[in-house]
């Protein structure tokens with residue numbers, strides 16, 4: 472064993488993995504804490520009402536945070552609920568799952584002064600929960616039906632936010648989705664322990680009751696072409712997200728029980744929703760009593776390791792080729808995962824999948840951080856002769872997502888996409904190169920956040936409305 476390897480073996484014996492092994496707990500750390508009125512008021516009154524609201528500036532929706540904090544501190548919850556909804560279509564969802572430490576809370580002036588942030592996300596959720604329990608949140612009532620229709624492809628947060636805004640103006644909306652439930656990654660990607668599914672269903676039910684039509688199990692490109700859809704509607708929004716999993720091309724990659732993250736998470740979410748899932752019920756996608764290896768240190772990786780722990784896996788290891796400091800996943804989630812018993816193998820890269828027909832183990836090589844690369848991060852480089860093997864009954868690949876080939880999928884070769892496959896739009900209007908076809912959310916930005924998808928959906932609704940008004944005017948003039 473060379474000197475470097477000795478060092479790493481020693482490191483493995485130390486914290487945090489030791490802590491993970493010893494502290495494996497059933498006391499799972501959920502992502503937000505429930506608030507009671509008194510606590511919310513106390514937290515809200517900590518806001519200094521500073522002159523420049525950095526929290527608001529750094530919230531992608533520019534939520535009017537200082538004003539709704541003031542209303543909560545005065546126990547004026549109904550007004551706070553109205554204000555919260557004026558800029559956000561799903562405040563309780565953002566309040567639960569936004570990475571607040573990078574957005575609003577991370578820029579709170581009190582946090583910057585070293586006194587700990589006002590817990591903005593939890594208060595946003597508290598206000599909206601009060602809105603639901605007091606029945607202040609009702610289906611949309613429109614003043615007048617407009618005889619123009621919009622077809623929205625994708626029922627994720629971008630599509631839903633756009634649909635809601637346009638419905639408020641009276642347009643007729645149909646949302647097409649290839650899944651059997653609306654919600655996109657809110658329903659089948661993000662695990663239940665981070666976002667309870669009734670919260671998502673409550674939102675989509677409200678939209679249905681507001682007159683928005685949902686066409687489920689309907690895949691654009693398969694059940695209808697985009698050009699047929701364009702003839703059916705006055706405008707189209709593409710909000711299809713990014714779903715092509717990045718793969719690692721290793722020897723043994725075709726062995727059984729190696730899965731992309733979304734297969735694992737979708738099966739788990741479907742079970743949580745009470746569905747029969749063949750590949751979960753027969754044990755294939757169930758982590759129970761298995762040695763699980765998750766590859767990738769981003770937020771999806773964290774969702775996989777924490778889901779596997781909750782399924783009572785025998786062991787859960789996470790391989791990441793850089794070190795803890797350079798891990799892309801949120802620090803809070805890594806810490807929680809460790810507390811729950813996940814072992815992180817930092818500076819470790821899979822080299823080969825080993826097994827006869829099914830995966831049995833993963834050959835891993837140790838890495839060290841070398842020169843800084845073009846991305847500004849230190850490049851991981853393999854340490855010669857540092858290989859070791861870890862047992863695996865199931866491997867989950869969580870290496871991120873890319874856009875599918877939409878021009879091909881939609882049978883629309885003229886739809887303009889970037890080198891990475893994301894849809895190109897006019898940044899002012901969000902219109903694609905196809906007239907009357909707009910795009911929003913991850914399919915434009917690449918894998919991003921729910922709050923940005925909502926922002927894009929709202930921005931697209933403004934442009935679509937302008938486009939439809941002009942279309943109507945032209946029709947009147949021509950007549």
Ligand SMILES: Cc1cc2nc3c(=O)[nH]c(=O)nc-3n(C[C@H](O)[C@H](O)[C@H](O)COP(=O)(O)OP(=O)(O)OC[C@H]3O[C@@H](n4cnc5c(N)ncnc54)[C@H](O)[C@@H]3O)c2cc1C
Nearest residue numbers: 625627628629648649655656691712912913919920921924
């Ligand atoms: C595991 C995981 C965890 C995440 N956790 C968080 C988090 O904690 N916080 C956060 O802010 N963000 C998180 N994200 C990111 C967030 O979920 C996405 O940025 C967001 O959902 C993007 O919204 P969207 O509307 O653009 O696309 P999506 O939510 O992906 O929705 C797209 C919809 O389009 C449908 N669709 C696709 N193609 C077609 C077609 N051809 N025809 C019909 N329908 C189609 C899909 O079925 C889907 O319902 C997470 C992502 C993943 C994968």
Ligand code: SF4
Nearest residue numbers: 530565569574575592
């Ligand atoms: S939407 Fe997200 S970033 Fe904005 S205030 Fe709410 S939790 Fe913070």
